[in-house]
Amino acid sequence: MQAVSFPGMPEPLPQDLEDLFEEHYVLVYRTAYGVTGRVEDAEDVVQTVFLRLLQRDRPHDFLKNPKGYLYRAAVNASLTIVQTRQRRARTEANEELAASVPARASSRAEELHRTLYEAIAQLKPKAASILILRYLHNYSDADIAKLLGTSRGVIAVTLYRSRARLKKLLDASLGDE
Numbered sequence: 001m002q003a004v005s006f007p008g009m010p011e012p013l014p015q016d017l018e019d020l021f022e023e024h025y026v027l028v029y030r031t032a033y034g035v036t037g038r039v040e041d042a043e044d045v046v047q048t049v050f051l052r053l054l055q056r057d058r059p060h061d062f063l064k065n066p067k068g069y070l071y072r073a074a075v076n077a078s079l080t081i082v083q084t085r086q087r088r089a090r091t092e093a094n095e096e097l098a099a100s101v102p103a104r105a106s107s108r109a110e111e112l113h114r115t116l117y118e119a120i121a122q123l124k125p126k127a128a129s130i131l132i133l134r135y136l137h138n139y140s141d142a143d144i145a146k147l148l149g150t151s152r153g154v155i156a157v158t159l160y161r162s163r164a165r166l167k168k169l170l171d172a173s174l175g176d177e
Contacts, residue, residue: 020066021050027067027137028074034136035078035120035128036085037113045077068147075129082121119169127162134159 025046032045049070053062062069120128126148133139133147141159145152 017050017054020053020070024067024070028070030137031071031074031132032078034132035075035117036081037117041078041081045074045081048077049073065147065149068149071133071147072125072129075132076125079121079125079128082117086118086121115170115173119166119173122169123162123165127158127165130155130158131162131166 028046028049029042033039033042036042036045052073061072120131123131130144130148133144134141139147141152141155145155148155
């Protein structure tokens with residue numbers, strides 16, 4: 001396989017980075033899509049995660065467990081996008097209210113997805129990443145523990161607490177709906 005180069009970059013990507021990209025692209029993309037709910041955002045997260053690897057020295061966590069590191073990087077970048085989207089939506093809502101322009105109605109499914117993504121973004125990154133691994137990627141507690149380098153008991157307790165916190169956040173957001 002030949003090394004890839006990009007316009008404006010004087011040298012091709014190192015072969016090891018290209019191999020990592022090919023091996024972990026689906027994990028990073030699915031994770032990002034699961035958190036953000038948008039194809040465009042998921043693609044941005046993939047680019048961000050791998051460009052950061054290209055621009056920096058490889059961190060110690062990365063060298064020990066590349067898959068776990070890339071997963072955590074994808075979750076963190078995705079949560080940042082969701083939080084930015086929330087801030088932008090609040091700003092736009094305030095501007096619309098000030099201009100007395102009625103807000104557009106969104107479909108019920110879109111509204112529920114948005115509410116879920118916003119609630120997940122309020123969880124701690126570790127809790128959000130464990131929930132995503134369990135329910136989006138269908139990993140077992142043991143698989144998650146291995147990937148994140150922790151015990152199965154820690155994963156089980158974190159999942160229990162995260163589900164309870166997520167339920168409270170969703171109940172508060174959805175009210176009596």
